[in-house]
Each structure stands twice: as C-alpha cells, then as structure tokens.
Amino acid sequence: TGNQWGYGKDDGPSAWNKNYPIADGDRQSPIDILPHQARHDPNLGPIVLNYDRCTSINIANNGHSVVVEFEDSDDRSVIQGGPLDNPYRLKQFHFHWGGKGCHGSEHTLHLVHWNAVKFKTFGDAASTPDGLAVLGIFLETGDEHRWLHMITDALYTVKFKGSVTDFKGFNPKCLLPSSLHYWTYLGSLTTPPLHESVIWIVVKEPMIVSEKQLGKFRTLVFTGEEEDERTRMENNFRPPQLLKGRTVRSSN
C-alpha cells in the first residue's frame, strides 16, 4: 500500500515527504537540542507522573519498533505539570535504537500520552496540535539497567513484525532516571504520519543500559515471520530536523 514506510534506503526518512508532505513542515521532530540555546523558563514547573495504577496490556513488534500498550480508558496513568495544561494519559511506550557502536543520541525511549480532557480518542488527539505529550529519555551505554531486563527478556516473543504477546503488570516508572529535569518544545511524531501534534518533554538525564541489553533489541526484525528475508531491526530513528525558529525551553 502507498502508506508503507520504513528506515531503508528507498523507504526511509529522506523519502517520507513523498507520502507525508508534512515531513517538510515547521514543527518536525526530533531536533538536536543544544543546551546553551535553550531558554531557562522559571515558570516551567516539574513534570508530575502518576503511573502507580498503570495497567500494561501487551508488548508488540509493529515492524518499526517494539511497543508496550496501556489501558487508557480512564486517568489511571497520567503525566501532568511542566508545560502541560491538562493531564495526559499514558497510551504506549516504545524505543528507537542505533546499530552497534552508535554513540550519538540515537537510542531513545518514548512514552506517548494523549489529552483525554480535550479529545475523545487517541487518534483525534494524535492528529491535532498539542493533543499528545511524549516524554523522551535518552539511552546511554554503560552499566546494566537493573529493570530493563523485564523488557529485554520478553523481546524473543516479539521477534517478527505483527507479533503481540501479553505483558501485564509492568510500570515504566522503573525505567526513568532519578531527575526529570527536561527541555520542552513543540514538535511532531517522529515517524509517519508525522502529525505536528506533540508537546515534547525531553529528559536531560539519560537511562544507562548495557551494550548487551541494547543488543537484545537488535535481535528483533522489521520483517514478518512469513517473509523470507530477515532484516535486523536497528537504526529505526529519524535524524534531527530543522528548528525553523522554534524556542526550546528548559526546566531548572
């Protein structure tokens, strides 16, 4: 179908504007955040997470990443404060990662939330400015992360595109760094349909994970079990986009 996109030579980020012209828009993500150019905003309060009653449902390989979905029929797991005017409900989290030896900011965890005060469905929120709030955490290689094994131990069950398995009782709060100081800016989804609907909240302190743990993400494949070629899932990230006059604000 016309909407198939990927991270390869022919269907990758440089080709996305063919089917998704918004790729060349004015508030695209991700961006390279230069700390010294961010404006410290004393009115930016702390980010408040209320994940204690969160309900994870499943873990899936959607052919682009590995995603953990949450029950979002009520306000059981929300993020609020900071740049947000309303509580935003946790819908899912997923990862993006580079190939072996990548040392930039290619490895990230994205926790995707939607404004259920203003919108009836996630889809409506995802296609309207500021309908979504995504908490972005950088992953840096170093010591083993003490809780990430709960994710990496499940990855063998979702090796192929289209696989989904139960994944109950997981609270992503255990993945977050101790400090939630952040940068925030107005941006977009970083994959098609690239909707310019996201208030980005990028946490300054990275999660430290081991090379071994990161390597387990690379055992996933972009392709389905029935397909004969096995394309290793890695480098599933979009390169940084132009700032186009946007301001990046910094919490203290």
Ligand SMILES: CC[C@H](C)CCC(=O)Nc1ccc(S(N)(=O)=O)cc1
């Ligand atoms: C309209 C429906 C909605 C597009 C359904 C699919 C979806 O949820 N996409 C999505 C979510 C998060 C990101 S990111 N990487 O966190 O910016 C990228 C894409």
Ligand SMILES: [Zn+2]
């Ligand atoms: Zn993402």
